[in-house]
Structures are given as structure tokens and as C-alpha cells.
Amino acid sequence: MNESLLRELVPAVIGVLVRRGADFASAEDAVQEAVIRALQTGPDDPPRDPKGWLVAAAWRKFLDATRAETSRRERELAVEHERPTGPVPGADDSLWLYFLCAHPSLSPGSAVALTLRAVGGLTTRQIATAYLVPEATMAQRISRAKRRLAGLPLDRPGDPATVLRVLYLVFNEGYGGDIDLAAEAIRLTRQLAAASDEPEVAGLLALMLLHHARRSSRTGPDGRLVPLAEQDRTRWDTTLISEGVTILQAALARDRLGEYQAQAAIAALHADAPTAAETDWVQIVEWYDELLRLTGSPVVRLNRAVAVGEADGPRAGLAELNTVDPDLPRYAAVHAYLLERAGDLEQAADRYAAASRTATSVPERDHLTREAARVRESLRRRTEQPTTFTE
Amino acid sequence: MPKYLLLKHYRGAPASVNDVPMDQWTPEEITAHVRYMEDFAARLQTSGEYVDHRALSPQGTFVRSDGEGRPPITDGPFAETKDLIAGWMLIDVETYERALELAGELSEAPGAGGKPIREWLELRPLLTAMPTVTE
Numbered sequence: 001m002n003e004s005l006l007r008e009l010v011p012a013v014i015g016v017l018v019r020r021g022a023d024f025a026s027a028e029d030a031v032q033e034a035v036i037r038a039l040q041t042g043p044d045d046p047p048r049d050p051k052g053w054l055v056a057a058a059w060r061k062f063l064d065a066t067r068a069e070t071s072r073r074e075r076e077l078a079v080e081h082e083r084p085t086g087p088v089p090g091a092d093d094s095l096w097l098y099f100l101c102a103h104p105s106l107s108p109g110s111a112v113a114l115t116l117r118a119v120g121g122l123t124t125r126q127i128a129t130a131y132l133v134p135e136a137t138m139a140q141r142i143s144r145a146k147r148r149l150a151g152l153p154l155d156r157p158g159d160p161a162t163v164l165r166v167l168y169l170v171f172n173e174g175y176g177g178d179i180d181l182a183a184e185a186i187r188l189t190r191q192l193a194a195a196s197d198e199p200e201v202a203g204l205l206a207l208m209l210l211h212h213a214r215r216s217s218r219t220g221p222d223g224r225l226v227p228l229a230e231q232d233r234t235r236w237d238t239t240l241i242s243e244g245v246t247i248l249q250a251a252l253a254r255d256r257l258g259e260y261q262a263q264a265a266i267a268a269l270h271a272d273a274p275t276a277a278e279t280d281w282v283q284i285v286e287w288y289d290e291l292l293r294l295t296g297s298p299v300v301r302l303n304r305a306v307a308v309g310e311a312d313g314p315r316a317g318l319a320e321l322n323t324v325d326p327d328l329p330r331y332a333a334v335h336a337y338l339l340e341r342a343g344d345l346e347q348a349a350d351r352y353a354a355a356s357r358t359a360t361s362v363p364e365r366d367h368l369t370r371e372a373a374r375v376r377e378s379l380r381r382r383t384e385q386p387t388t389f390t391e
Numbered sequence: 392m393p394k395y396l397l398l399k400h401y402r403g404a405p406a407s408v409n410d411v412p413m414d415q416w417t418p419e420e421i422t423a424h425v426r427y428m429e430d431f432a433a434r435l436q437t438s439g440e441y442v443d444h445r446a447l448s449p450q451g452t453f454v455r456s457d458g459e460g461r462p463p464i465t466d467g468p469f470a471e472t473k474d475l476i477a478g479w480m481l482i483d484v485e486t487y488e489r490a491l492e493l494a495g496e497l498s499e500a501p502g503a504g505g506k507p508i509r510e511w512l513e514l515r516p517l518l519t520a521m522p523t524v525t526e
Contacts, residue, residue: 107485109392110439131392133442133483141439174523182523211524218521225521363521 005050006035007121011094013054014118022062024100025146028118030062036123037061094119095195098188099158102166103149110145111166117142119191120184130179163192164204164260171208182212193247202251203261209244210267213237225367229276241271262291281311298325306334314342329360333368340375345382349375394442394483395490397497398513401449403474408509409502416503424508427500435482435493446478481517490514 010031017027034057047053101115113131116122122130128138171185189205217231226232248264266287273279288304291297302324309317317338324331336351352372359365413421435441453467480497484490494512502508 109483109485113439131483132394136436137439137441137483140437144437144439172523174521215523359518360516361519361521365518 002046002050003039006038006054009051009054010035010121011097011119012051013058014097015094016055017058017062020059023150025143025150026062026065027058028146030065031058032117032123033061034058035121039123094191098163098192099160100149102158102163103152104159104162105148105152106145108166108169110141110148111162112169113138113141114145115166115188116170116184119188122179122184126179130173130181160196160198160200164200167192168204168260171211182208182215186212199251199254199256200258200260202247203258203264206244206248206251207260207264207267209240209247210264210271213240213244213271219363223363224370225363227367228270233274236271241268244268245271257290257294259291259294262287262294266291279310281307285311298328301325302328302331302334306337309338309341314338318342329358330355332358333364336368336371345375345379349379392483392485393487393490393519394481394517395487396515396517397480397482397490397494398515399477399479399510400513401475401477403476404511404513407502407511409504409506410508411503413502420501420503420505423501423505428497431497431500432480435480440482440484440489440493442481442483444478444480447476449475449477451475487516 013031013034014024014027017030018024022030031054034054037057038054097119098115101118102111106114113127116127116130117124124139124142125135127142128135131138167185167189170188171182173181186205186208189201189208193201193205213236214228214231216237217233217235218226220226244264245268248261248268251261252265266284269280269284269287285304285307288300288307291300292304302321305317305320305324308320318335321331321335321338332351332355336348336355339345339351340348349372352368352375356365356368356372359368413424416424432441432444449468451468452465454463454465457464482490482493484493491514494514498510498512499507500510
């Protein structure tokens with residue numbers, strides 16, 4: 001059967017099983033098993049009603065598991081099997097599942113794994129491959145998360161902020177194995193935006209679309225990182241950009257600003273600039289002010305220093321940087337960039353080299369190492385060809 | 392979730408608290424130590440934080456190219472090599488603090504006299520692939 005169709009059916013089918021009385025953990029397991037079976041048996045006889053077929057297959061799996069569990073318990077304990085009853089989802093199964101899988105009692109990593117399986121319909125193996133851990137480890141992470149949920153009262157709606165955080169984490173993981181996690185995060189956020197009128201959901205969707213639009217220009221042919229200012233803007237996906245901008249404008253018009261809308265506004269201003277030089281940095285600084293007011297985040301303060309450096313010159317940026325915690329990841333990278341623009345090449349080269357040693361990803365480390373080398377090369381040229389005039 | 396490598400050294404780490412070489416332990420002490428390590432890995436598998444663990448032979452060889460058309464040159468093992476890795480465990484955890492906690496637990500493995508070795512483990516973060524949002 002068509003894999004993406006099958007995956008889209010997963011949350012609704014879990015909802016059907018739970019409405020029939022299955023507890024969430026067993027229902028989710030049963031649907032996962034039915035999906036794996038369907039993927040293995042192949043497309044020789046695709047059912048006319050895929051959803052009906054998946055409900056029937058998952059229900060059979062559920063009954064088998066319940067019977068096996070009951071007889072096991074009867075053998076061992078001779079007690080009557082009592083199936084735990086979960087909360088009954090309402091009309092919108094998917095919304096209920098988003099909240100459940102991103103429940104605040106779960107750690108972010110567990111919430112990500114459970115969301116990808118129960119809402120995204122991915123198999124444990126696909127999730128494990130995407131996150132580079134053994135399948136057994138991922139299976140344990142998911143079943144622990146479900147056990148954790150089993151003991152909680154789930155009648156209250158969850159926290160929308162944790163749902164958005166989980167989707168953002170999936171998006172930021174990028175591309176893992178045969179699963180495009182960024183595209184998957186967009187699919188799930190689109191689905192959530194269709195079921196919710198929360199402006200921050202729209203803000204997150206807009207943010208994702210605006211970043212995704214630049215994806216192909218963010219890496220060079222050899223996989224190297226291409227910084228925003230050097231990206232080939234003709235390769236940006238204008239359809240995604242205009243969709244993102246439209247969604248963002250509608251969200252902003254609701255006048256309930258949140259951090260994802262503010263981040264999307266910054267991404268939109270970058271997307272809007274025909275060249276890097278034409279970027280409206282003054283407005284970007286204003287959005288960073290909003291973002292700082294909303295979050296108080298030290299990372300925002302760091303990024304704001306870059307924007308100030310562009311809007312008011314590198315010296316102003318360096319002055320801003322003095323107010324930022326120097327232990328932040330990428331602090332040295334920002335410092336190096338501002339120093340270079342301010343003309344202090346010697347210090348800039350040292351700071352680029354320091355930044356490469358504290359980088360957290362391979363492409364960033366390689367990029368910063370090259371930046372250090374580039375600045376050192378221009379320093380060498382300067383000493384080899386002494387200028388004939390005094391400065 | 393970030394991944395961390397816990398590195399165990401034959402040599403090169405500062406001295407353990409219970410610093411008696413393994414070949415001077417009793418067989419029971421060795422068995423208890425091995426069981427502790429296996430139980431630790433099994434616990435991490437259950438908690439969904441385990442990625443891999445391997446032990447390395449101390450018999451290392453240094454190898455380098457000697458130019459095109461020539462076989463590589465080998466050297467060693469060097470008795471005086473400053474640093475010698477004994478093995479590693481790769482974990483996938485929510486936070487740096489959790490990685491510290493697990494490393495502390497692993498360092499408690501029993502040694503001579505059944506007392507914890509409290510050896511120094513080296514904790515190294517793995518670099519990731521490129522995140523989607525970098526600017």
C-alpha cells in the first residue's frame with residue numbers, strides 16, 4: 001500500500017481504536033504493527049477503502065494482543081484481565097494526539113519519538129535510523145513514554161507550547177536517513193494548523209516554510225555550509241516564500257504575537273531582500289527586540305548583536321556583544337564576524353579558529369575553519385604586498 | 392538529543408581512587424566488575440539512551456602512508472604512549488547533566504576489594520550533522 005497514504009491514516013485509526021475502548025498504548029502498538037505488516041506485504045492487492053482496511057487490521061492486532069495478554073495473566077496470576085481505559089478523543093483525533101504525544105510530563109526526546117510514531121505514522125525503525133540510534137533503543141524510548149502517559153490524568157488539554165516545541169525540534173533535526181524530518185515536521189505542522197486557530201501554530205508553519213524555501217541554497221555542491229549573505233537567491237523557492245508570508249501576515253493580523261511569529265517575521269525579511277545588501281536590518285533589529293521581550297533568551301540576544309552590527313555598523317554590534325554571555329555556542333563565531341567587519345583581522349582569525357573548536361556540528365566546524373584560513377590568507381597577502389601609502 | 396562518548400582509558404587519565412590494576416584482583420572481583428558493566432549497559436537500553444559500547448585491545452599499531460606505491464609504515468606498540476583508550480560507550484541523552492550523571496555511575500564500577508574504582512572517564516560530545524536553522 002502507498003506508504004504516505006498509510007502514514008496519514010495512522011492518527012485517525014488510533015482514534016477509532018481508542019473510541020472503541022482500547023487504551024492509547026495498546027491502540028498505538030496495534031496500529032504500528034498493522035502498518036508494518038501492510039508495508040511488508042506490498043501493493044499487490046491495494047484495498048478500496050484503505051482506512052477501513054487499516055482499522056480492521058489494527059483492531060485484529062489489538063484483540064490478538066489483548067487475548068495473549070489476558071491468557072498470560074490468567075496463567076500466571078489467575079486474575080481477571082482489566083483493560084485500562086484511556087481518554088476518549090473527540091471529533092478531532094489528530095489534535096488530541098498532538099497534545100498527548102507532546103505531554104509536558106515527557107522529556108523532549110521522548111515526545112519527539114512518540115509524535116513521529118503516533119502522529120507521523122513512522123515506524124520505529126525509520127525513527128531510529130533518522131536519529132542514529134539502535135531500533136531497540138528507540139522502541140524502549142517510545143514504550144517508556146507511553147507507560148509514563150498511562151499513569152496520568154489526560155482529560156485536560158495539553159500545553160500548545162510543548163507541541164510547537166516538539167515540531168520545531170523535528171524540523172531542526174533536518175535530514176536523517178531516508179526520512180526527511182524537515183518535510184515531515186512541515187506536514188505535521190500543516191495538519192495541526194488546519195485543526196487549530198492558534199496564531200503561534202501559523203507562526204511556526206510560516207517559519208518552517210520560509211526556512212525550507214532556502215534549503216537548497218544553504219549547502220554547496222560539496223555539502224559545505226553557505227552562509228545567508230552568500231546564498232544564491234535565485235534558488236530560493238518563491239512559492240514556499242509567498243505561502244509562508246501569507247500565512248504569517250494572517251497570523252500577525254490576529255494581534256497575538258508570539259516567538260514563532262516574531263522568528264518568522266525575521267525569516268520573511270531575509271526572504272524579501274533581493275540581495276544581501278538590501279536586507280532591512282533596521283526592521284530585523286526591531287523584531288529581535290520583540291523576540292527578546294517575549295523570550296528573554298540569551299541566544300536571541302546573541303543573534304540581535306549580529307543584526308545590530310549590520311544595521312548600525314560592526315562597532316555597535318561589538319558593543320551589543322558585550323552584554324551577551326560569552327559561553328553561548330556561536331558566541332565566538334559572531335565575535336569573529338564582527339571583528340572582521342571592524343577591520344581587526346588578526347583577532348578575527350583567532351576567534352574564527354576558537355569558534356571552530358566549539359562548533360557543535362561538522363558543517364559549521366568546517367565552515368569556521370575555512371573562515372579562519374581565509375582571514376589568515378588575507379593577512380599574509382597584506383604583509384607580502386606592503387601598501388605604498390600610510391593609513 | 393545530544394550524543395556523548397564515554398571514553399575509558401588504559402593509560403592517560405588521572406589515577407583512579409581505587410587504583411589497583413585488574414590483574415591483581417580476585418576472580419570474584421573481576422566477575423563483579425564485568426557484571427556491573429553489563430547491567431549498566433542493559434539499564435541504558437531499557438531507558439532508551441543506549442547507542443553502542445565496545446572494548447578495545449591494548450595492542451595498537453601506529454600506521455602511516457610512506458608515499459604512493461610503497462606499503463604503509465607501521466610502528467609501535469609503544470610502551471610509553473601517554474594515552475591508551477580501553478573502550479567506549481556511546482549514549483544518546485537529553486542533556487549534558489544526564490551524561491555527567493551516567494558517567495559518574497559508570498565510574499562507580501567495583502574493583503579491588505569490591506570497592507568502587509572511581510576511575511576518570513572522559514566525556515566527549517559528538518558533533519552533529521547540519522541543523523536546519525543556523526542563522
